[in-house]
Amino acid sequence: MTRTARFDLRDLVAEVLEGVGARPLRLFVSLLGTVVGIGALVLTVGLGQTAGGQLDAHFDSVAAEHAEITPQKKQGADGEERAAAVLPDDSVDRVRRLAGVLAAATLTALPTGGLRVSAVPVHDPSEPETTPPPVYASSGELVEAIGARLVAGRAFDEGHDARGDRVAILGADAATALGIRRLEAQPSVFLGDRSYTVIGILGKSATQAHLAAAVIIPTGAARRDFPAIPADLVALHLDRSAGELVSRQAPIALDPNEPDVFTVAAPSRPTALQNEVGDDLDIVFVAIGLITLLAGGLGIANVTTLSVSERTGEIGLRRALGATRRQIGAQFVTESVVVGALGGVVGVALAVLAIVAVSALRGWTPVLDLPLAFGCAALGAAVGLAAGAYPAAKAARTEPADALRVS
Amino acid sequence: MTIREPRSDQAAPLVELRGVGRSFGSGRAVTALAGIDLQLPAGDYVAITGPSGAGKSTALNILGLLDRPTTGEYLFDGTPTAALDDRRRSELRGSGIGFVFQSFHLLPTRTVRENVMLAFTYGRIPRHERATRARTALERVGLGHRLEAFPATLSGGERQRVAIARAVCTDPRLLLADEPTGNLDRANADAVLALFDDLHADGLTIVVITHDPEVAARARRRVVITDGRLRETPMSEIDR
Ligand SMILES: Nc1ncnc2c1ncn2[C@@H]1O[C@H](COP(=O)(O)OP(=O)(O)OP(=O)(O)O)[C@@H](O)[C@H]1O
Ligand SMILES: [Mg+2]
Numbered sequence: 001m002t003r004t005a006r007f008d009l010r011d012l013v014a015e016v017l018e019g020v021g022a023r024p025l026r027l028f029v030s031l032l033g034t035v036v037g038i039g040a041l042v043l044t045v046g047l048g049q050t051a052g053g054q055l056d057a058h059f060d061s062v063a064a065e066h067a068e069i070t071p072q073k074k075q076g077a078d079g080e081e082r083a084a085a086v087l088p089d090d091s092v093d094r095v096r097r098l099a100g101v102l103a104a105a106t107l108t109a110l111p112t113g114g115l116r117v118s119a120v121p122v123h124d125p126s127e128p129e130t131t132p133p134p135v136y137a138s139s140g141e142l143v144e145a146i147g148a149r150l151v152a153g154r155a156f157d158e159g160h161d162a163r164g165d166r167v168a169i170l171g172a173d174a175a176t177a178l179g180i181r182r183l184e185a186q187p188s189v190f191l192g193d194r195s196y197t198v199i200g201i202l203g204k205s206a207t208q209a210h211l212a213a214a215v216i217i218p219t220g221a222a223r224r225d226f227p228a229i230p231a232d233l234v235a236l237h238l239d240r241s242a243g244e245l246v247s248r249q250a251p252i253a254l255d256p257n258e259p260d261v262f263t264v265a266a267p268s269r270p271t272a273l274q275n276e277v278g279d280d281l282d283i284v285f286v287a288i289g290l291i292t293l294l295a296g297g298l299g300i301a302n303v304t305t306l307s308v309s310e311r312t313g314e315i316g317l318r319r320a321l322g323a324t325r326r327q328i329g330a331q332f333v334t335e336s337v338v339v340g341a342l343g344g345v346v347g348v349a350l351a352v353l354a355i356v357a358v359s360a361l362r363g364w365t366p367v368l369d370l371p372l373a374f375g376c377a378a379l380g381a382a383v384g385l386a387a388g389a390y391p392a393a394k395a396a397r398t399e400p401a402d403a404l405r406v407s
Numbered sequence: 408m409t410i411r412e413p414r415s416d417q418a419a420p421l422v423e424l425r426g427v428g429r430s431f432g433s434g435r436a437v438t439a440l441a442g443i444d445l446q447l448p449a450g451d452y453v454a455i456t457g458p459s460g461a462g463k464s465t466a467l468n469i470l471g472l473l474d475r476p477t478t479g480e481y482l483f484d485g486t487p488t489a490a491l492d493d494r495r496r497s498e499l500r501g502s503g504i505g506f507v508f509q510s511f512h513l514l515p516t517r518t519v520r521e522n523v524m525l526a527f528t529y530g531r532i533p534r535h536e537r538a539t540r541a542r543t544a545l546e547r548v549g550l551g552h553r554l555e556a557f558p559a560t561l562s563g564g565e566r567q568r569v570a571i572a573r574a575v576c577t578d579p580r581l582l583l584a585d586e587p588t589g590n591l592d593r594a595n596a597d598a599v600l601a602l603f604d605d606l607h608a609d610g611l612t613i614v615v616i617t618h619d620p621e622v623a624a625r626a627r628r629r630v631v632i633t634d635g636r637l638r639e640t641p642m643s644e645i646d647r
Contacts, residue, residue: 314512317525
């Protein structure tokens with residue numbers, strides 16, 4: 001008689017499964033909130049990760065075919081960083097001859113201090129003050145060299161460049177900011193009071209994402225209208241297998257005497273590779289998920305309370321059969337933990353299905369942290385634990401003599 | 408039927424109540440038991456009768472370690488129970504005491520066999536013996552052919568026999584029954600009483616609360632509880 005009661009884990013699990021499975025409809029109802037809550041959380045995070053993963057994957061594949069050459073920087077006596085060398089004016093011709101270079105273009109940020117950039121010729125005083133878009137000069141092959149596409153119109157070519165034509169292409173965001181949507185009417189963009197005909201709108205570039213906000217003009221026109229400054233970088237489109245060879249040969253081609261002053265590198269990864277789904281939307285979804293989850297927890301608490309009061313007679317019987325208070329409490333709290341965990345697992349499963357379906361529709365590779373998925377299922381269990389703790393304690397406190405009076 | 412006093416040369420009684428009182432609530436408290444003494448040697452068979460609200464169920468709950476007396480002392484098998492914690496008391500209930508209730512207390516979602524096996528959940532019976540023991544107990548009450556039936560499909564008498572099988576399948580020392588025939592017709596009540604006779608013959612100690620003189624008549628001893636006080640009664644007084 002001194003041995004402890006034999007109610008072991010196996011008995012507990014068997015009793016809990018009986019208890020949970022005894023009322024399928026009620027189980028379904030009490031699962032609902034947790035399923036939706038956890039599902040919304042996993043879906044939000046998973047879609048974010050998947051979209052982010054697409055950008056990453058896209059960037060990696062673009063990066064394998066692109067490089068940029070920059071002059072090395074060194075610290076001047078005043079602590080300022082400045083270029084240790086200058087990219088020669090004929091940089092593009094020099095590197096374009098190398099085997100494996102499919103396209104090359106210089107890119108130069110032009111000094112526009114105080115310059116008005118606008119789609120209308122005269123200054124309208126009622127126009128709100130905005131920061132003007134940055135202006136870049138580039139050579140003819142820019143679009144290919146940075147691995148972008150034009151969403152409208154066409155790019156300028158060597159001809160425009162050589163003639164010094166005042167033409168421009170706009171980054172997509174700059175076009176929106178300037179109110180230019182259609183190119184049929186040959187809109188112009190004014191840099192100061194000089195008019196540039198907009199001939200193309202640039203799509204997203206994985207390697208030079210910042211150009212989305214920029215106005216880009218040919219170097220020929222820049223030489224006419226802006227003070228002469230050397231290029232910041234040479235962007236290269238490479239044959240996939242040529243990357244290493246080119247990175248050795250390009251600096252020599254640029255300056256056979258002092259090749260070390262040039263660096264050839266894969267395009268730098270944008271710091272914030274954010275997904276397209278806005279952060280605001282994410283927060284709304286996470287909030288909806290959390291609120292639903294809270295409701296789910298209250299649902300479980302309700303159902304457990306109901307189940308405890310409905311099963312008062314059973315509690316009395318179990319006590320008469322030798323159950324301790326602790327065992328009664330364990331049974332009910334485990335039941336609600338199991339319901340919560342089940343809700344978590346089903347929620348995660350449904351969310352994964354949804355992510356896979358969305359990815360299939362969009363041709364994406366679904367991405368989801370495994371630990372995150374497990375974590376969310378565990379979150380369901382935690383919700384069950386929190387929800388079941390009070391009713392289970394109440395069940396444990398029930399006096400067996402009172403409980404048995406309830407038939 | 409003769410009234411035999413339990414043999415005095417026996418060792419400690421299985422059950423001993425010494426001045427046990429139980430009152431409920433504070434302030435104008437209800438006194439359900441006003442100090443009762445009772446000794447049951449092992450193998451005894453006692454009927455408790457008395458008017459409604461007299462304290463019979465209260466006494467039985469105390470005997471079953473489901474409730475604690477507010478005054479006095481309860482010794483089970485020579486052990487004072489006042490100092491035992493919930494775990495030890497539960498253990499004693501699980502292995503030493505069987506209960507039969509007027510309202511059967513069967514779980515509707517479980518089969519007859521599963522209902523009986525519930526008794527093993529908290530006891531000390533090894534897992535591999537449980538199914539056989541349950542079947543043996545059910546055969547003994549004449550329900551060996553209804554193992555997989557659900558309680559809803561059984562008659563009242565059959566349900567009570569399942570409850571008896573559940574109460575005795577763990578081989579308890581003491582069987583406590585509160586109005587076991589209260590919901591049954593004569594024939595079914597007789598079947599239950601026959602089972603009690605059978606169990607008593609096997610040496611089980613039985614305490615049964617009843618309003619039914621015929622049930623009381625089957626016991627070896629009769630006691631009456633009135634207004635929380637207990638007294639031993641001769642057969643004639645009950646038979647009126
Ligand atoms: N938990 C409780 N709280 C308050 N009073 C109680 C409680 N349990 C029992 N009582 C009171 O104690 C008294 C004895 O109750 P008990 O259930 O023991 O009577 P009984 O003899 O079994 O009656 P019956 O034959 O109707 O079952 C009654 O007055 C009852 O109201
Ligand atoms: Mg009673």
